[in-house]
Amino acid sequence: MSAIASGLVLIDKTQGWTSHDAVARTRRLAGTRKVGHAGTLDPMATGLLILGINSSTRLLTFVVGLDKEYLATIRLGASTTTDDAEGEILVSAAPASVAAIEADAVTAGIAALTGAIEQAPSSVSAIKVDGKRAYARVRAGEDVQLPKRPVTVSEFELLSSTETDGYLDLEVRVVCSSGTYIRALARDLGEALGVGGHLTSLRRTRIGPFGIDAAQTLDELDIPSVLIGPTDAATLLFPRLDLSPEQAVDLGHGKRIDLTGTSVSEIAADSPIAAVAPGGRLVGLVTRRGSQGKTLVNFPPDEPDEPDEPDEPDEPAGVTDTAASTPDLAS
Structure with missing residues (x-):
């Protein structure tokens, strides 16, 4: 088949797919190996993944750092090894302690995690420590403590709360800067309330000007119908x-x-x-x-394919939303 034109494609990633699975599928559908992504989503997470095709992979560098919006479920009452539901439970709070959490305390805890804050990323993030991914060090049995870094949580909104089997589940909406870990927000909120917390679901709904409403799942993906040409993409940015x-x-x-x-x-x-x-x-x-x-970046006509470059592994737990998640072929 002939290679498709350059542009950006918005994917609504379903649970179980990795970001690199999405890249591989899109390469086959587009008839080109020049496909990259901007900002990894872990298999547990769903939602918006932006892919660049051919010369438009050059735009992905500028997409990675945009602000992002998420819908998430935070479970209060237990902490886990990965700060999400993929990990093993470390400590569980007594159901009575969870039931005693007052609404005002939740509101205050969310407010304390809103704005410009210092956040310690999860130890199973893709951040490199002395040249090796943090999650790989954790898998090898090392105790990894990552230093705090400044991030901005511009909106942290409680949508609803539900008591479930001795836990308190909070449905939240978060708008944040690149580099913010939603798992860490769940962890830190649980710690502040004295009962532990972790993430049980995560859906990315927006990256900068690009929204989930314009995305397609990989099963229904029709690239020509949803391709955002380089000019349209660049003038949105x-x-x-x-x-x-x-x-x-x-x-x-x-x-x-x-x-x-x-x-x-x-x-x-x-x-x-x-x-x-x-x-x-x-x-x-x-x-x-x-x-x-x-000139900052030139956009010449698309060139013939080059040999594949090796892909980096996806982060095994949670969502990586940092500059470490560079596009496959645009880095």
Whole structure:
């Protein structure tokens, strides 16, 4: 089959699939090996996974760092080795202690985990410690304690709560910066309430401007019908600069262009700008240097396939939402 055009595809990942499973399936459907993903979802989690095809894998670097929205279930009353339902229970609280949790205490605990906070990632994350993944060290029997790092939880909303078999299940909605671990929020909320906590379900519903409503499952995936072309994708992410024919040629040759009097002449320096040729082709991303625009990333026509590069293993528990989750072929 002929290779499909460049663009982004929004996948609604179902439970049990790994992010690399999704990449492999899409490679077959698209007829190209140049497919990557932006931000891993563990097999337990469901929801939005963004894939790039052909030259649009170059956009994935900019997608990884966008803010994200999740729907999750936090179970209060037990802590686990992985901070989610995939792990073994470490400590269970007495049902009476769970039943005694007051609504105001839950509200206060959520408020304390909202805003700019310091968060210790789960020990089974994909973060590297001395060149080795943290989860691999845990599997080898090591005690891994990762240092806290700054993250931003802009919204942490309690949607509902249900008492179930001696536990208290909280349905929550979280909007957060890249690098935030929802498992860690569950763990820390449980610790603050003195009963332990872990994640039992997680669904990613948004990454930056891309929402789950526009996604398809892998079983129903029809790439041509949902492919977001590079120009449309880039202009969703960045301000648009419409080029003259001469500017398009100059940028394609790596030359700087004059931005004086253009719609992006006041854009903050170093902020990416989508440069679009007459006819709508994405020439590249540029940044402003004074009154000039300098090429940040070029988008040449798609090239023939190259040999496969080895994939990194997915994180075995929870969701990795950090820069460690780089696209397969866009890194």
